[in-house]
Amino acid sequence: MLHAQDLAEALEAVRQPVARAKGLPNALYNSPDALALEREKIFHSGWASIGFGCDVPNVGDATPIDYLGAPLLLLRDKEGAIRVYENVCRHRGMILVEEKKNFGGVIRCPYHSWCYSLDGKLRATPHVGGPGVNSHESVDPETMGLNEVRSAVFMDVVFVNLDGKAPSFEDWMGPLKGHMKDFEGAQIFHAATSSGFSFDIEANWKLILENNCESYHLPWVHPGLSSYSRLEDHYHLAEPGGFSGQGTLVYNPDYGDAPDLPDFPNLPAKWDKAAEYPSFYPNTLFGFHRDHYWAAHLDPKAHNQTVERVEIYYASEEAAKSDDFAKMRTTNAKMWKEVLSEDLFVTQGMQVGRGAPGFAGGVFSAVMDSPTHCFHDWVAARISA
Amino acid sequence: MTGSLPASPPDRRKKVDDVLTRLHGRQGCAFQLSALHEEAADDFAKTADERRFHLTHAWVYALVDGDDARVISLEHRLKEAGGLT
Numbered sequence A: 001m002l003h004a005q006d007l008a009e010a011l012e013a014v015r016q017p018v019a020r021a022k023g024l025p026n027a028l029y030n031s032p033d034a035l036a037l038e039r040e041k042i043f044h045s046g047w048a049s050i051g052f053g054c055d056v057p058n059v060g061d062a063t064p065i066d067y068l069g070a071p072l073l074l075l076r077d078k079e080g081a082i083r084v085y086e087n088v089c090r091h092r093g094m095i096l097v098e099e100k101k102n103f104g105g106v107i108r109c110p111y112h113s114w115c116y117s118l119d120g121k122l123r124a125t126p127h128v129g130g131p132g133v134n135s136h137e138s139v140d141p142e143t144m145g146l147n148e149v150r151s152a153v154f155m156d157v158v159f160v161n162l163d164g165k166a167p168s169f170e171d172w173m174g175p176l177k178g179h180m181k182d183f184e185g186a187q188i189f190h191a192a193t194s195s196g197f198s199f200d201i202e203a204n205w206k207l208i209l210e211n212n213c214e215s216y217h218l219p220w221v222h223p224g225l226s227s228y229s230r231l232e233d234h235y236h237l238a239e240p241g242g243f244s245g246q247g248t249l250v251y252n253p254d255y256g257d258a259p260d261l262p263d264f265p266n267l268p269a270k271w272d273k274a275a276e277y278p279s280f281y282p283n284t285l286f287g288f289h290r291d292h293y294w295a296a297h298l299d300p301k302a303h304n305q306t307v308e309r310v311e312i313y314y315a316s317e318e319a320a321k322s323d324d325f326a327k328m329r330t331t332n333a334k335m336w337k338e339v340l341s342e343d344l345f346v347t348q349g350m351q352v353g354r355g356a357p358g359f360a361g362g363v364f365s366a367v368m369d370s371p372t373h374c375f376h377d378w379v380a381a382r383i384s385a
Numbered sequence B: 001m002t003g004s005l006p007a008s009p010p011d012r013r014k015k016v017d018d019v020l021t022r023l024h025g026r027q028g029c030a031f032q033l034s035a036l037h038e039e040a041a042d043d044f045a046k047t048a049d050e051r052r053f054h055l056t057h058a059w060v061y062a063l064v065d066g067d068d069a070r071v072i073s074l075e076h077r078l079k080e081a082g083g084l085t
Helices: A006-012 A031-041 A169-179 A207-212 A317-321 A325-341 A344-353 A370-384 B009-023 B032-041 B047-067 B068-080
Strands: A050-052 A061-067 A070-076 A080-085 A122-124 A151-153 A157-161 A196-199 A234-237 A243-248 A275-282 A284-288 A291-301 A305-315
Touching: A006 A370, A006 B047, A031 A291, A031 A370, A050 A291, A061 B032, A070 A291, A080 A151, A080 A157, A080 A196, A122 B047, A151 A169, A157 A169, A169 A243, A169 A275, A169 A325, A196 A325, A207 A275, A207 A284, A207 A291, A207 A305, A207 A370, A234 A275, A234 A370, A243 A370, A275 A317, A291 A325, A305 A325, A317 A325, B009 B032, B032 B047, B032 B068, B047 B068
Parallel strands: none
Antiparallel strands: A050 A157, A061 A070, A070 A080, A151 A157, A196 A305, A234 A243, A243 A275, A275 A284, A284 A291, A291 A305
């Protein structure tokens, strides 16, 4: 249960400088009310990811998405553009699409067969004026198309702003785009197989992002990774701007005898050894490397349950699809799945830990936890607004 | 398109009804449903209302099928029958 006064005081404590700030209070992790509050204050009023363009690779592909209780339809239209609609008929609110499928023609509501074209226009209203009479002045097709949701795509991740009132996506993502400008315009190629995986995690969505933000835990939780990427090889991404995370100075993948994967073209020399892992608030994680890129979408299913889905992309069609690179792709995906699965006991353990009444948000290391505090401060600001 | 159906009108109507019932709710049958409804409109409808009803269903399933030429043809027929403005 959230108590307004307690929450306001706790959020004020979060918003202090990192050295004396507290973390977000338990109630924002272990209360169903918290997710309802975050749905209003964070997810539906800002920009957040809902999936990937690779979910709808072909014209006419459509997939339904439950976005914290809002039924959405992710679709690729006849021009090949991504569109997101509310997945309901404008007539009686029936769900239009219940499972992923391809539409060669219109989308037909299974209830009264009102039909919508892929651009959202209301195309047919059978029997609306009586049997066999398919138009009526009470229903204007020009104003009764599907409700389109504001959407944007960044490196194949699909974002939406449900209430339509957030700043432009360009402004929202400006700081991260600016930070990652070396990858701007890079073509990315998704491998249809062996390039995606997901975890069902019994933890609040914030804990997964928080863990991804910081390198502090690496030597204790990822000993294999730390054998070549030491704690001191990492740096923070912790400037205010809607993202935070970590970077490494010793990215050096080892595919054994296999040839290296091709690099993204025209990257500055920094990326020969660097890799960066910005967590883009509220629910998207990125991994940028010279030879591959991944994104993870966090889908909050409940206050204590999250699906983390990862998709990996490469720098060329050949790297993504050809048999020559199949072994490297498999090795790469296996490596990331192992690394990210090593975090599960931590995120799930912290979720259980939020049940301790005496734990009041915890504290931060002013040296090691600034990326996490950046995120907590952002959440506190959004909820307080 | 429905050449495998029996030619005798009463049998044919029953067969069309049976096939329409069997295909109800199935995926990937839009063309067949459209064709069967158009056939019902042309050959079995006893009243103008009934004919318009079947043309409407033929049109909807043609839209689902994405057959633009067929959609245009059926819209023309529906307009003539007073089913579309």
